[in-house]
Amino acid sequence: AQTVTQSQPEMSVQEAETVTLSCTYDTSENNYYLFWYKQPPSRQMILVIRQEAYKQQNATENRFSVNFQKAAKSFSLKISDSQLGDTAMYFCALDRGSTLGRLYFGRGTQLTVWP
Amino acid sequence: DSGVTQTPKHLITATGQRVTLRCSPRSGDLSVYWYQQSLDQGLQFLIQYYNGEERAKGNILERFSAQQFPDLHSELNLSSLELGDSALYFCASSAKTGARNTGELFFGEGSRLTVL
Numbered sequence: 001a002q003t004v005t006q007s008q009p010e011m012s013v014q015e016a017e018t019v020t021l022s023c024t025y026d027t028s029e030n031n032y033y034l035f036w037y038k039q040p041p042s043r044q045m046i047l048v049i050r051q052e053a054y055k056q057q058n059a060t061e062n063r064f065s066v067n068f069q070k071a072a073k074s075f076s077l078k079i080s081d082s083q084l085g086d087t088a089m090y091f092c093a094l095d096r097g098s099t100l101g102r103l104y105f106g107r108g109t110q111l112t113v114w115p
Numbered sequence: 116d117s118g119v120t121q122t123p124k125h126l127i128t129a130t131g132q133r134v135t136l137r138c139s140p141r142s143g144d145l146s147v148y149w150y151q152q153s154l155d156q157g158l159q160f161l162i163q164y165y166n167g168e169e170r171a172k173g174n175i176l177e178r179f180s181a182q183q184f185p186d187l188h189s190e191l192n193l194s195s196l197e198l199g200d201s202a203l204y205f206c207a208s209s210a211k212t213g214a215r216n217t218g219e220l221f222f223g224e225g226s227r228l229t230v231l
Contacts, residue, residue, distance in 0.1 A: 035219075044117065045205065045222035091158065101148055101209050101220060102171055105158035 002027045004094050006106035013082045013113055020067075021077045021109045023092030029053075031097030034068065034075045039108070040088040048090070051075065053097075082113045118142065121206050121223035129231055133194040136226045140187055140208030146170070147189040148209075148220060149181055153202035164189055196230045203227050 003026045013019035025034070036048040051059045051068050059066050063083075067076045079086055089110050093103040118141035128134055140147050149161040151174075160173035164183035175181075178196075183189040193200060207220040 037222075042224070043203065044224045045207075045220075046117075047219060047221075050219060101146055101163060101207075102160045102173065103150075103158075103220065104160075107157050 002094055002096060002104040004092050004104050004106040006092055006109050008109045009107070010110045010112070013079075013111070015082055015084060015113055015115050017082055018078060018080045019082055019111065021079075021090050021092075021111065023075045023077070023106055025073050025075060025092070025094050025104075027073075027094060027096060029096045029098060033095040033097070034066075035093040035095065035103070036064070036066070036075075036077045037091045037093060037105075038086075038088045039091065040085075045091075049077065079111075084113050084115065087111060087113045117221040117223065119206055119208050119221050119223035121204075121226050123226055124224065125227045125229075127229045127231065128196060130196055130198060132196050132230075133192065134196065134228065136191040136193070136204050136206075136228075138189045138191070138206030138208075138223060140189070140206070141221055144208035144210050144221070145187065146209045147183055147187070148207045149175075149189070149191050150205040150207065150222075151202050152205060152225070153199075155199070156202075158205075161191070193228070198230050201228055201230045 032053045034051045038046045049061045063080045089108045092106040120139040145166045152158045161175040163171040181191045203225045205225045207222045
């Protein structure tokens with residue numbers, strides 16, 4: 001069974017500061033993909049960043065980066081220089097290599113960026 | 116704008132009724148996925164279609180069914196509705212399914228279903 005756990009239901013950070021959201025997962029697959037999706041109040045799911053499990057290098061997208069620890073099955077998201085527009089629910093998700101497109105989501109972390 | 120269109124955006128209905136949610140995938144995308152987001156269950160996968168054929172089933176109730184048409188749009192049919200079916204239903208699409216697909220999905224804005 002695949003599971004994704006986000007242990008922080010809510011977090012807050014001041015504008016321009018850095019925040020890290022945690023995610024742990026469990027899968028027996030060797031080839032899989034990990035994602036962070038953002039869901040702002042508009043409710044649309046927006047891809048923030050993705051990581052292929054076979055790549056050791058941590059993914060980076062502008063102010064967003066991940067710390068992928070495969071042995072520990074940990075996949076945290078770091079947001080640098082936080083902006084008010086980063087306020088959203090953030091979901092960690094796992095996609096098994098054998099069933100691409102079927103995502104297993106965590107319960108989410110509500111991030112609030114305040115001025 | 117993800118390019119995935121879902122209608123209706125909001126829907127209010129009564130228990131026992133039947134509704135149909137519609138999804139138009141991004142142009143050229145062959146795979147369509149349906150997800151349900153509820154307070155109780157979180158986000159969970161319901162079903163996937165690829166080029167008109169069912170490819171994978173998740174936690175989809177027998178009261179629910181879906182199909183993908185030749186023009187690649189998809190419909191999710193929910194029948195004998197119960198209060199617990201109230202949720203946000205997302206459609207997502209991707210270009211392919213299989214080893215070459217990086218797994219990135221493009222989500223629509225969702226259809227908010229309220230069952231009274």
